[in-house]
Amino acid sequence: MSVNQAVSSPKAARSPLVAALLSLVIPGLGQAWQGHLARGGGVFAVVVSALATTIWYGHATWYIIPAALWLWNVWDCLRMPAGAPAWAAAILWLSMAYGIGWQVTEINLLALAQNGERAASILRPMMRPDFITKRQNRTQYSVRVQVPCSTNPPRAQATINGVTITASPDCVTVGENILVTARGLQPNFPTEVTWVTPTGGVIMLGENNAKMLTLNSDEQGNLTVMFTVPTGIQASEEFVQDYRIALTQVETLPGYEISPNGRYILQGIYETLALALLATALGAVLALPISFLAARNLMGGNPLTYSIYVLARTFLNIFRSIEALILAIIFVIIVGLGPFPGMLALTVHTTAALGKLYSEVIEGIDPGPIEAVRATGANWAQIVRFAVIPQIVPSFTALTIYRWDINVRSSTTIGFVGGGGIGFFLWQWILLGDYRAVSASFITIAVVVIIMDFFSAQLRAQLH
Amino acid sequence: MLRIENLTKVYPTGTVALKDVSFQVEDGEFLVVIGLSGSGKSTLLRCINRLIEPTSGRILWDDIDITAANAQQLRLIRRQIGMVFQQFNLVKRSKVITNVLSGRLGYANPWASLLGIWSHEDRQRAMQALERVGIADKANNRADALSGGQQQRVGIARALMQEPRLILADEPVASLDPVLAHSILQYLEALNRTDGVTVICSLHFLDLVHRYATRVVALKDGVKVFEGLPKEIDRARFKEIYGEEAEEVRATAVEVG
Numbered sequence: 001m002s003v004n005q006a007v008s009s010p011k012a013a014r015s016p017l018v019a020a021l022l023s024l025v026i027p028g029l030g031q032a033w034q035g036h037l038a039r040g041g042g043v044f045a046v047v048v049s050a051l052a053t054t055i056w057y058g059h060a061t062w063y064i065i066p067a068a069l070w071l072w073n074v075w076d077c078l079r080m081p082a083g084a085p086a087w088a089a090a091i092l093w094l095s096m097a098y099g100i101g102w103q104v105t106e107i108n109l110l111a112l113a114q115n116g117e118r119a120a121s122i123l124r125p126m127m128r129p130d131f132i133t134k135r136q137n138r139t140q141y142s143v144r145v146q147v148p149c150s151t152n153p154p155r156a157q158a159t160i161n162g163v164t165i166t167a168s169p170d171c172v173t174v175g176e177n178i179l180v181t182a183r184g185l186q187p188n189f190p191t192e193v194t195w196v197t198p199t200g201g202v203i204m205l206g207e208n209n210a211k212m213l214t215l216n217s218d219e220q221g222n223l224t225v226m227f228t229v230p231t232g233i234q235a236s237e238e239f240v241q242d243y244r245i246a247l248t249q250v251e252t253l254p255g256y257e258i259s260p261n262g263r264y265i266l267q268g269i270y271e272t273l274a275l276a277l278l279a280t281a282l283g284a285v286l287a288l289p290i291s292f293l294a295a296r297n298l299m300g301g302n303p304l305t306y307s308i309y310v311l312a313r314t315f316l317n318i319f320r321s322i323e324a325l326i327l328a329i330i331f332v333i334i335v336g337l338g339p340f341p342g343m344l345a346l347t348v349h350t351t352a353a354l355g356k357l358y359s360e361v362i363e364g365i366d367p368g369p370i371e372a373v374r375a376t377g378a379n380w381a382q383i384v385r386f387a388v389i390p391q392i393v394p395s396f397t398a399l400t401i402y403r404w405d406i407n408v409r410s411s412t413t414i415g416f417v418g419g420g421g422i423g424f425f426l427w428q429w430i431l432l433g434d435y436r437a438v439s440a441s442f443i444t445i446a447v448v449v450i451i452m453d454f455f456s457a458q459l460r461a462q463l464h
Numbered sequence: 465m466l467r468i469e470n471l472t473k474v475y476p477t478g479t480v481a482l483k484d485v486s487f488q489v490e491d492g493e494f495l496v497v498i499g500l501s502g503s504g505k506s507t508l509l510r511c512i513n514r515l516i517e518p519t520s521g522r523i524l525w526d527d528i529d530i531t532a533a534n535a536q537q538l539r540l541i542r543r544q545i546g547m548v549f550q551q552f553n554l555v556k557r558s559k560v561i562t563n564v565l566s567g568r569l570g571y572a573n574p575w576a577s578l579l580g581i582w583s584h585e586d587r588q589r590a591m592q593a594l595e596r597v598g599i600a601d602k603a604n605n606r607a608d609a610l611s612g613g614q615q616q617r618v619g620i621a622r623a624l625m626q627e628p629r630l631i632l633a634d635e636p637v638a639s640l641d642p643v644l645a646h647s648i649l650q651y652l653e654a655l656n657r658t659d660g661v662t663v664i665c666s667l668h669f670l671d672l673v674h675r676y677a678t679r680v681v682a683l684k685d686g687v688k689v690f691e692g693l694p695k696e697i698d699r700a701r702f703k704e705i706y707g708e709e710a711e712e713v714r715a716t717a718v719e720v721g
């Protein structure tokens with residue numbers, strides 16, 4: 001300390017004691033009074049921000065930090081010009097920031113480890129993605145049954161492709177038993193028996209109507225089964241409707257095919273790619289004119305164009321800062337579920353993001369060629385065509401391709417809020433707990449994104 | 465004949481780049497403008513075709529007042545004034561031939577040119593211009609695939625497309641090595657001698673001034689401090705233009721030894 005005082009500057013000639021008193025009243029004031037303006041400001045900011053944070057958080061224990069910082073600030077004055085060690089203040093401040101931050105975000109590392117069983121029940125099905133299944137041949141035969149009986153019910157008998165199914169009685173009411181006999185089925189073969197409502201809903205006839213009733217046909221291809229007409233169906237007392245009893249034989253063929261969920265995934269990813277492409281194209285078209293208005297080097301000339309520039313910039317910054325996901329929620333409310341609101345949201349976000357990037361490209365172009373082309377006597381449009389566009393087209397194309405890339409990724413999450421595409425299916429499957437379909441979607445999304453990444457990188461490399 | 469009368473340029477920043485500069489350039493002259501960096505050479509050349517708007521003064525070309533021309537008239541004036549730049553100012557990603565053709569924009573049909581459609585004559589003219597500067601074989605290369613000297617030759621070919629009566633060359637060889645410097649200046653000299661094009665060219669090296677200039681104008685802090693023949697620049701004049709500490713540097717290494 002004595003060494004420090006030996007080389008002290010004239011500024012420090014002012015009494016450290018008075019400075020300390022000043023700092024006790026207002027943090028940083030003493031330092032400023034001693035001539036260390038920047039240090040005074042910094043100290044003030046540190047103490048006040050610590051105080052503000054603890055007040056906002058509202059837990060009394062944390063007040064110890066601003067108090068300690070306040071004392072540090074007085075100590076700092078006493079030790080001028082060397083000052084108190086800054087790391088002490090830094091540790092105090094950071095421990096508060098991290099401590100409060102930790103509590104605010106409710107970090108609970110134990111939860112990650114404790115629920116291993118729950119995690120396993122999700123991860124196990126995810127190891128078997130539901131994308132392809134063994135190839136199957138489903139043959140279904142059905143017979144119509146009236147519920148309840150009309151005055152003159154038709155015979156409950158049908159012959160399809162040599163298979164004859166007969167139900168008796170010909171008509172039933174809910175809760176009655178019904179006997180079904182079939183002849184001509186594939187012999188010795190598992191056959192699913194289901195009850196089909198007039199609207200095509202399939203009701204299983206196994207235990208509690210929650211399991212599939214599967215029986216084997218005999219050696220002659222005959223099958224006889226008796227069951228109770230399910231009570232769950234909303235059959236009216238007087239209104240006669242045609243229900244059906246269906247017999248389904250599922251034959252496993254060699255080879256694999258895309259499963260029904262796999263087909264949804266393909267449809268979803270196609271929707272996602274299409275809506276991302278459309279949003280990117282529309283966004284690029286809209287961003288183009290705005291980007292010229294938001295380029296400082298073109299608009300800085302006079303107060304009118306400059307104010308247009310400021311407006312365009314502000315517009316771009318505002319819409320760029322709103323997540324596409326949030327825009328999607330708003331558009332879902334306005335236009336309803338489906339790919340359309342997702343596309344609108346992505347379009348708005350893309351317009352803003354690309355507009356900003358485009359304008360930065362325009363601001364970065366070389367003014368030399370513009371000057372040269374102007375010097376040849378070219379008019380404004382010719383200057384833009386020959387000196388501006390050749391300079392910006394490659395970057396614009398690269399940025400647009402890159403944006404499509406980003407849009408494919410974000411349109412998967414936009415589907416979560418009803419914005420269509422694969423995200424929409426994914427969200428349903430997560431709710432239904434169909435984790436095999438979930439993992440198949442993950443894989444599909446990853447593969448598509450990786451492929452797109454690869455090609456967009458290639459394309460962009462070509463443009464240089 | 466080009467007459468510069470009391471030309472003054474004050475930039476918005478307050479810098480007075482040209483102060484009351486007057487001189488004349490006769491048709492067929494090779495006028496060289498010299499002066500220290502920042503003395504106002506570029507500003508002067510750009511005021512002549514109004515890439516920079518003069519603050520006051522007049523520029524008369526024969527009986528046309530360039531300073532009074534409206535936008536349409538100015539384009540018609542500009543297309544007769546070729547310009548060559550220190551940094552070449554080519555559109556780097558465009559083809560050489562496209563860069564050369566852009567010199568014809570002032571004459572071409574505006575709509576066709578916007579679509580990139582050029583008349584047969586213009587294309588022929590462009591190839592001839594490239595032949596004249598000796599790089600016809602590079603016509604379909606991208607401009608940035610050429611060396612500096614070749615790029616400057618494209619710059620000259622672009623100016624040739626304008627069938628100029630006047631060429632403004634702003635330090636056309638400052639980015640090139642001494643050998644290339646001579647080859648580029650020889651193209652300008654040939655245009656000057658055989659086609660009778662008036663050339664106004666700013667240069668840094670005195671040996672080049674002696675070799676090519678028919679007359680010299682010297683600027684210092686925006687003021688004309690000398691006007692006369694190259695041989696009149698003796699030691700005293702040189703110190704006056706470039707300051708007391710200045711030593712003459714030669715562009716061509718062989719001449720030093």
Ligand SMILES: Nc1ncnc2c1ncn2[C@@H]1O[C@H](COP(=O)(O)OP(=O)(O)OP(=O)(O)O)[C@@H](O)[C@H]1O
Nearest residue numbers: 475476477479481500501502503504505506507508
């Ligand atoms: N756009 C501008 N805005 C403000 N000041 C400028 C501008 N352009 C040039 N100047 C100033 O005007 C003065 C003359 O510049 P000019 O470029 O004409 O000089 P020069 O002789 O061509 O120099 P050099 O040999 O370095 O090219 C300099 O002081 C320069 O800083």
Ligand SMILES: [Mg+2]
Nearest residue numbers: 505506507634
């Ligand atoms: Mg210059």
